[in-house]
Amino acid sequence: MNRLMSWPEPVVRVQSLSENGIGTIPDRYIKPISDRPALKSEIHDHLEVPVIDLQNLFGKDPALHQETSRRISSACRDWGFFQVVNHGVSHELMKRTLAVWRDFFELPLEVKQQYANSPSTYEGYGSRLGIEKGAILDWSDYFFLNYLPVTLRNQSKWPAQPVSCRELVAKYGAQVTKLCGRLLKAMAINLELKEDYLQNAFGGDEMGACLRANFYPKCPQPELTLGLSSHSDPGAITILLPDPDVAGLQVLKGGKWITVKPFPNAFIVNVGDQIQVLSNANYKSVEHRVIVNSEKDRVSLAFFYNPKSDLLIEPAKELVNEDQPALYKPMTYDEYRVYIRMNGPCGKTQIESMKSNR
Numbered sequence: 001m002n003r004l005m006s007w008p009e010p011v012v013r014v015q016s017l018s019e020n021g022i023g024t025i026p027d028r029y030i031k032p033i034s035d036r037p038a039l040k041s042e043i044h045d046h047l048e049v050p051v052i053d054l055q056n057l058f059g060k061d062p063a064l065h066q067e068t069s070r071r072i073s074s075a076c077r078d079w080g081f082f083q084v085v086n087h088g089v090s091h092e093l094m095k096r097t098l099a100v101w102r103d104f105f106e107l108p109l110e111v112k113q114q115y116a117n118s119p120s121t122y123e124g125y126g127s128r129l130g131i132e133k134g135a136i137l138d139w140s141d142y143f144f145l146n147y148l149p150v151t152l153r154n155q156s157k158w159p160a161q162p163v164s165c166r167e168l169v170a171k172y173g174a175q176v177t178k179l180c181g182r183l184l185k186a187m188a189i190n191l192e193l194k195e196d197y198l199q200n201a202f203g204g205d206e207m208g209a210c211l212r213a214n215f216y217p218k219c220p221q222p223e224l225t226l227g228l229s230s231h232s233d234p235g236a237i238t239i240l241l242p243d244p245d246v247a248g249l250q251v252l253k254g255g256k257w258i259t260v261k262p263f264p265n266a267f268i269v270n271v272g273d274q275i276q277v278l279s280n281a282n283y284k285s286v287e288h289r290v291i292v293n294s295e296k297d298r299v300s301l302a303f304f305y306n307p308k309s310d311l312l313i314e315p316a317k318e319l320v321n322e323d324q325p326a327l328y329k330p331m332t333y334d335e336y337r338v339y340i341r342m343n344g345p346c347g348k349t350q351i352e353s354m355k356s357n358r
Contacts (some may be wrong), residue, residue, distance in 0.1 A: 051084075053085050101143070124143065145211050191279055213300075252288065307333040
């Protein structure tokens with residue numbers, strides 16, 4: 001773990017490169033040809049990530065409840081991604097929280113540098129994932145903070161400017177955490193487990209949660225790079241608040257990259273690797289990536305709901321039998337996420353490497 005104490009070379013802020021008006025991007029950001037986005041050919045208008053109205057999920061009407069549950073289940077099995085509306089989080093709070101992070105990234109560099117992060121915890125202002133020297137980097141900056149458990153929440157590490165940032169993040173985190181709990185219940189029931197099974201298996205009240213505010217600056221050569229390389233999320237579930245004006249998230253479906261069109265006031269939800277493990281691959285995490293553009297900066301907020309870090313996560317016994325043996329070896333979330341912290345985003349190589357030999 002000592003290798004995780006510092007970055008292997010000086011950190012360059014992508015926003016500074018973009019604002020300097022460069023016409024060509026440095027070689028460090030140019031992806032191999034096979035990983036570059038074919039920007040025009042990858043808009044598949046006939047394929048759209050499901051949009052699910054959660055209003056009836058915990059309403060009184062059992063038929064509507066069942067239909068909503070069925071739609072969540074089928075999205076988890078077929079896509080690993082879905083958008084949710086009527087999710088219980090205040091639209092005004094969503095708008096203000098996204099705006100405050102945009103304001104943070106517009107602050108002078110020396111103010112943001114006070115929060116510069118290291119790879120030991122990733123907390124703070126960062127511009128890279130992974131610690132391999134000479135690695136090809138992504139075209140983005142970010143701010144990463146711990147929200148849960150409360151013992152890890154340190155508001156002095158959150159931005160003091162803009163002045164409303166800390167208060168908004170605390171309120172936003174509380175409402176999104178509630179939504180995560182509701183979604184885990186629905187997923188558990190759909191897997192024919194007890195409704196609190198997933199929440200308890202991931203640590204109950206001691207589950208972890210982190211927020212990453214992403215900033216994708218304008219890029220003079222968007223066809224050569226990515227804002228975030230292809231990966232699946234290591235945790236349980238992710239709730240993404242996308243930029244309402246600029247699409248950028250792409251999901252891999254049937255070997256094609258689908259650009260997700262954000263639905264007004266919706267969150268984008270995706271299944272993480274730990275749900276894939278616990279569900280014994282009934283639900284699958286899905287590779288996704290972020291493209292950039294030459295016209296507009298883009299801001300998004302990713303809220304990661306994660307297992308308690310020292311709990312062993314393995315396929316639920318109820319979902320394992322002779323015909324469907326356990327596909328994954330037990331591993332703690334702490335052990336699991338070291339991989340992405342050292343290697344950066346690497347498709348689904350990590351979860352594939354966890355497969356049991358039995």
